[in-house]
Amino acid sequence: MRSRLPVGALTPVAIGGVAIGAVLIAAGPRYPVAVTLDGAGAGTPVGPAFGVWPLIAVLSVVPAVVAVMLLLVRQRGPALALIASLGVVAIGQVLLNVQLLLDPIRAARAELVAPLGLGQLRPELGAWLLLAGQLLTVIAGLAAAREAGALRGERSMDEPAIGPRTPPGAMVAGVGCAVLAGFGVLTAPYASSDPWLVPRSVLDSPAWSSAGGFALAVGIALAVVLACSAPDPRVAVGGLVGASIGVLGVVVPKLAVAALADPLRITIGPVLATLGGLGLALLAAWVGHRGRRDLVFGSAAGLDRLAGPPASVLAVRCRLAGAALAVLTGGATIAAALTDPLRLAADLPHPELPTRWLLVAAGAVLVPLGVATAPRRMGPAVRPALAVALVVVPTVAGEPLGELLGVLGLDGVDGGPGLWLLLLAVALAGASALALVLAGGFERDEIDLVPTPYEGPVAAASAAAAVLAVPAFWLPLVDGAGWAPTGVLQPPFGLASWGLLAGFAVTAGALLIAPRCRPGQAVALFGGVVVVLVLRLGRLAVAAGQLPPDGLGEGAWATGLCLLLVLVAAPIALRARPKLVLSSVAESGAEREREEVRP
Structure with missing residues (x-):
């Protein structure tokens, strides 16, 4: 069902939302973000570890100014892409600000609140202004995304068949920068010698902070992927600039307060995230340069380069x-x-x-x-x-x-x-x-397989191994105390548990995908699973003298059985003979050639 809103109706919503949101975010730290609680009901404002409010204000206002300037020079597509990227990144900021309202101490936002003792804190006007500003940015991003889609559909009939295109390599470089930035925002923002100011990584944070950190990392990656998938290089530049400003707006204040405040020290996380944000800015400059050069020199000699x-x-x-x-x-x-x-x-x-x-x-x-x-x-x-x-x-x-x-x-x-x-x-x-x-995705664009039913001995053995992967990683390797968590369900839940969850997800995914792959690919997937399971059992070998008297746990037995099933499935998969066919693109080309020679 088509929307009844005409193209251009949501542009004022996008521009107005990002502009008002930027003003609220800039004004938030100028008011008390949190106050101490006392018996009389009044409170004393608690300030940041170091005053970096001018930096926060500049980073919040810059994207709105850039978007307005783009509209003034009639570049509505890049302006909307910039706002859409900001809105995607702001979703994680909204969740982080919710934690700031619920518990300012555990939010670990030294650029906004630095508690001086064990007393409870109450959120004040500044925190509400920050939350409102981020919510308006999200709404503006949604409006901009819808408007950009409608604008692209309107122009699709008038676009020439040949013209400047976003370079295919931009996707790989952009995703690499997004991974670097995402890893940076997931780690602890700083190190602290102040007992009242405890930094926390996303994995050790409260629920809202943890969800906000993960949403922030996913939002950065999503904004980059959407920007690099735009065929128009100008739109791609706008999206990449928005993602870059969004990343820098999150991590640069943390980096600055860690460098300037006495009890804090810089950690590697914000540095990596800053490098990722700067990398996105450089990528935007490169995409814009390529697009402008292809527009000028992209005649017949440059068609192959434009196609990528x-x-x-x-x-x-x-x-x-x-x-x-x-x-x-x-x-x-x-x-x-x-x-x-x-x-x-x-x-x-x-x-x-x-x-x-x-x-x-x-x-x-x-x-x-x-x-x-x-x-x-x-x-x-x-x-x-x-x-x-x-x-x-x-x-x-x-x-x-x-x-x-x-x-x-x-x-x-x-x-x-x-x-x-x-x-x-x-x-x-x-x-x-x-x-x-x-690389695997690009390989599948060249050649594909006839859909094969999920049946046979390989599928049965692989499915059984995938089922055994659940207790293999979720249950401990040993029964008894004295060891760090060797199973996801073994307390306390921390970084070791997250690492085991990653191992389980990749192992189970590879086991479920392998029966539908070509024989060589399936055997390779099984080989990778064998490496993971052997090193999983290797945790017992490196500390064999520390085994408790209770013996091995259920996780060790399940890991051994899972490894045995994988070793059985690999040689069976090697004997399979699937039928190879051309990809859909090549198949359609071959069909056209047959129609041309048909009398």
């Missing part, structure tokens, strides 16, 4: 990028295990990670897999195995990261090179997995 490289070329590029990142991931993991994770005062004991050799094993597996993924002949066959095996990095690193981050910030305790290398390894693993998944 074929899917096979993009598949090779993504595969090589994923292989290189996987080798770097393995190297960073090994280096993290062999270097000091913390810098301690002279009177403190030196810690030793129980999973150090498990990290070395994970890195030792990823380096040769990454090298094997690069060659032209072997690479496409090894790529699925590497894409699955990369999940061992967060699975293995979750336990030591939880322990290290739990003591970081105490007196005499600071992050060492091992900790930062481990965080870098997790980020590189995510970027490598994303590049390899994109």
Whole structure:
């Protein structure tokens, strides 16, 4: 059912919403965001750790000014794309501001509130202004997205068949920057020596802050993907600029207050997010330059460049990028295990990670897999195995990261090179997995399979293994105390549990997808699952002398049975012979050729 609103009706809503929202966000920190509670009902305003209100005001007003300027020069498409990207990013900000209203202390917003003691705090006018400003930005983004879609539909009939297009490589670069920014916003915003100001990562935050952090990371990625998928490079530039400003508006105040306030210190998270935001700005400049150059020089000699490289070329590029990142991931993991994770005062004991050799094993597996993924002949066959095996990095690193981050910030305790290398390894693993998944998508554009029914011995064994993956990761490996969580359901729920959840999701997904793949791809997926399960059981081997008298837990037995089923399914899948067909694009071209030669 078509909307009755004419094209252009929601543009004032988008512009007015983002402008009023920017004013409210800029004005919020000028009023008390929280006050202390006392018996008389009045309260004392609690200020930020350091006054960065001018920076917050500038970052909130700049996108509205840019959008208005674009409209004044009759660039409505880029202006709407900018506002839409801001609205998507603002959804996470709304949830974070809800936590600021519910409990200002646990919100960990040092740029807005820095508590001075254990007394309870009450939200004040500034917090409500911030929430209202972010809500208006979300509404403006929804209006802009609807208006941009209607505007694109109106112009589709008048667009020339050949003209400037958004470069295909922008998607890969944009998603890489979005991953970097998303990882940055999920980590702790700063380190603190103030006992009343406790920084929290998204995984250790209250419910609303955790949901807001995840929504913020997903919103950044969604804004970048939508911007890079726009065929018009001007619209893509607007969306990328909006995503860049949205990221910088979130992380730059945190970075500034951590650098300027005495009890706070800068951590790697906001730095990575800032680099991701700046990378999006550079990508927008490159896309705009390419679009303008193609508009001027894109005659017959430039048509191939405007069309972009074929899917096979993009598949090779993504595969090589994923292989290189996987080798770097393995190297960073090994280096993290062999270097000091913390810098301690002279009177403190030196810690030793129980999973150090498990990290070395994970890195030792990823380096040769990454090298094997690069060659032209072997690479496409090894790529699925590497894409699955990369999940061992967060699975293995979750336990030591939880322990290290739990003591970081105490007196005499600071992050060492091992900790930062481990965080870098997790980020590189995510970027490598994303590049390899994109490579697989481009490969499927060239060749596809006839739909096969989900039946037969391979499907049965794979489905049974997927079912066993639930207790394999959710139940503990050992019965008894003295160990960190070795199962998702084993308390306390922390970084180790999140790493196990990632391992479970990738393992179960690979087992369910494998029966529908070509034989080589299915065997590679099973091989990656074997790597994950073997390293899962390796947690028992690295501390065999610490096994409790109660013996192995249900998770260990389920992991062993799951591994056995995967080893049975792999040789059966290798003997399958699916029928290969051309992709839909190639098939339609072949059909047209048959019609042309038909008498």
